Amino acid sequence: MTHHSIEVTDLGFSYPDGTKALDGVTFEITHGESVAIVGANGAGKSTLLMHLNGILTPSRGSVRIGDVPVSKDTLPDIRKAVGMVFQDPDDQLFMPTVREDVAFGPMNLGLPAQDIDARVDDALARVDATRLMDRPPYRLSGGEKRAVSIATVLAMCPNVLVMDEPSSNLDPCARRRLIELLRSFGHTKIIATHDLDMALDLCERTIVMSEGTIAADGTTADVFADDSLLVRCRLERPLVMQGCPVCRGQGVRPRV
Amino acid sequence: MAGIESGLYQLGRIDQLAAQDTPIHRVDPRAKVVTTLVFLVCVVSFGKYEILQLLPFAFFPVVLASEGDLPFGYLGRRLLVAAPFAVVIGMFNPLLDRTVIVHIGGIAIAAGWISFISIILRFLLTTAAALVLIATTGMNGVCMAIERLGAPDVFAVQLLFLYRYIFVLADEALTMSRARSLRSFGRRGMGLKVYGQILGHLLLRTYARAERIYNAMLCRGFDGHVRIMRRLHFSGADLAFMLGWSAAFVVFRIYNIPLLLGLAVTRSVS
Numbered sequence: 001m002t003h004h005s006i007e008v009t010d011l012g013f014s015y016p017d018g019t020k021a022l023d024g025v026t027f028e029i030t031h032g033e034s035v036a037i038v039g040a041n042g043a044g045k046s047t048l049l050m051h052l053n054g055i056l057t058p059s060r061g062s063v064r065i066g067d068v069p070v071s072k073d074t075l076p077d078i079r080k081a082v083g084m085v086f087q088d089p090d091d092q093l094f095m096p097t098v099r100e101d102v103a104f105g106p107m108n109l110g111l112p113a114q115d116i117d118a119r120v121d122d123a124l125a126r127v128d129a130t131r132l133m134d135r136p137p138y139r140l141s142g143g144e145k146r147a148v149s150i151a152t153v154l155a156m157c158p159n160v161l162v163m164d165e166p167s168s169n170l171d172p173c174a175r176r177r178l179i180e181l182l183r184s185f186g187h188t189k190i191i192a193t194h195d196l197d198m199a200l201d202l203c204e205r206t207i208v209m210s211e212g213t214i215a216a217d218g219t220t221a222d223v224f225a226d227d228s229l230l231v232r233c234r235l236e237r238p239l240v241m242q243g244c245p246v247c248r249g250q251g252v253r254p255r256v
Numbered sequence: 257m258a259g260i261e262s263g264l265y266q267l268g269r270i271d272q273l274a275a276q277d278t279p280i281h282r283v284d285p286r287a288k289v290v291t292t293l294v295f296l297v298c299v300v301s302f303g304k305y306e307i308l309q310l311l312p313f314a315f316f317p318v319v320l321a322s323e324g325d326l327p328f329g330y331l332g333r334r335l336l337v338a339a340p341f342a343v344v345i346g347m348f349n350p351l352l353d354r355t356v357i358v359h360i361g362g363i364a365i366a367a368g369w370i371s372f373i374s375i376i377l378r379f380l381l382t383t384a385a386a387l388v389l390i391a392t393t394g395m396n397g398v399c400m401a402i403e404r405l406g407a408p409d410v411f412a413v414q415l416l417f418l419y420r421y422i423f424v425l426a427d428e429a430l431t432m433s434r435a436r437s438l439r440s441f442g443r444r445g446m447g448l449k450v451y452g453q454i455l456g457h458l459l460l461r462t463y464a465r466a467e468r469i470y471n472a473m474l475c476r477g478f479d480g481h482v483r484i485m486r487r488l489h490f491s492g493a494d495l496a497f498m499l500g501w502s503a504a505f506v507v508f509r510i511y512n513i514p515l516l517l518g519l520a521v522t523r524s525v526s
Binding site for chain 2: 050053055076079080083084086088090091092094095096097104105107108109136137138139152153156
């Protein structure tokens, strides 16, 4: 897999209870791109993410990572290439200590012991969490948990980072640090989020989802300037693009 | 819901105690687990009227707790919390088993009382030993040790996960119970019916979380086998710890040390 493009073609998915979550989603993301996926609650963002590394199997259409289609046989390779950071760090950090949790992925890859140590040290250093190495995950703060869950994925050296709401439940300072951290990664990034300001900061491209379909796909600046689209999809402009509440200045508020 | 909160705090306290660094904490977890097992087997294998011979076994938890810098008050309170179980198990013995077997100072003592005391003593010894083991080794160390000692992988991993998620589960239960009490005024809404629904809801949440955790594991290459990374080093000192204590337990089991001591003292006096 030399080119880590992601190709989603006519993807459709219904949950067993009949809820249609995705209906004909098609897009392509090229190597090194940062893409935000935004949309209202229940628009299908998380369901889409779970198709990117085969947690869910499509009812219709296909997903390809590089030249490899996502299917049962290719799952080990796909999961090596696509690292997924879950929304709730408590779901992601299940081992007794931070060190063991970060080592979980590399150990499953079957690496020799000294390589595992090197990867754990490196991944924790990159998220600035080396001092948390021997702590149990339930003793960490929200921001620390988030940093460590990103490290657990980095330790597998994925080419693509998929993140579900990485900035939720963080205090402003931890959020800012997370954004700087994500900016420093050269990976292809796909970020599902309600934090539109973060999307504006990090992603040059934004895909807007609405009721299981793609409502818009374009540069982040263009998408967030289209007020009628935003209102239709239950969104609004990022705060930095709204008028200053103090000076009532030039910024244009979306009309609802 | 102070119960859940203080329960969590107590668990956290054990973690803190286990994180200390004393000679006892440094002993290899496997040595401690095996020694504790030998201790348990010896203590429970006595006949049901045995009291005297059980006494020397108290050395083990007492010595480990003091060397391991564990606060006796804390251990004592933990023992008291569990004590009602042992009392309930033994409390009918004095009523059912009324054969007089000894007279002390003219008072006839029924066999039932002896076996009751024996049960309480055994409970204290075994529970104290288990507490001391966990407070000097940590739950994770104990799990790892039993895995290395050949217990099925599934068993050790279940224990690890149980311990990891008991905090998350208790937090969720706490939040739900607070939400309930905030909207129940007086006794309304505090009934069993609501309680049942909360439990059911908690079960469903747990189920959903289990699925998410499983997905997170799959994403990181989980193939049905959890590999625990930690190198254990079993040194000569660990071996000495294990063999020394085990030998002592066997001696305590075979010879009635308090009786021999008593005989020796009376003989030298006469």
